[in-house]
Amino acid sequence: THPIRATQLAIDSFKRQKHGHGTVILISSIAAQVELLVCPLYCSSKAAISCFTRSMALLEPTLNIRIIAVAPGVVKTPIWTEDKLKWVDEGTDTWVTTEKVASVMLDMVQKDEYPGGTVLEVGADKLRKVEILNDPGNGSAKGHTVGNVEKGFEEVFGLIEEQFGK
DSSP: HHHHHHHHHHHHHHHTOOOEEEEEEEEOOOGGOOOOOOOHHHHHHHHHHHHHHHTTTHHHHHSEEEEEEEEEBOOOSSOOOHHHHTTTTTTTOBBBBBHHHHHHHHHHHOOOSTTOEEEEEOOSSSSSEESSSSSOTTTTTTTSOOOTHHHHHHHHHHHHHHOOOO
């Protein structure tokens, strides 16, 4: 709910201060476009941010307030706890740097080529607008893969079996 509330506060501020325009940039994830048993709540929350961003698209032509989002690939942040880091294959997977994500965010805010409702995926070497329907997906672009994620799936099924039996 925090991104939604922060957006509401920003819209209120833009309108009260009579700026005549404003931009809010939210952070989604490539996880919004996939189904991962190992982190379903994370995927769901990021999908909600992407959908919320798209839903706000009409604010730009009507109020001159642009709501946009980035959907970074695999970024080494504190969310990657020790148990999750084993999902990453350092030999084949590529981290997207925080500097790259920040640079893309700044570019999105400064350029008009990203209209309200845009969700832009940020890989290690590729940017891609995420489409709401019939999206082709990101393939196996650098910064978009977690090569050993099957270890997480094994853990989930192991926990279910441990709790409930076969």
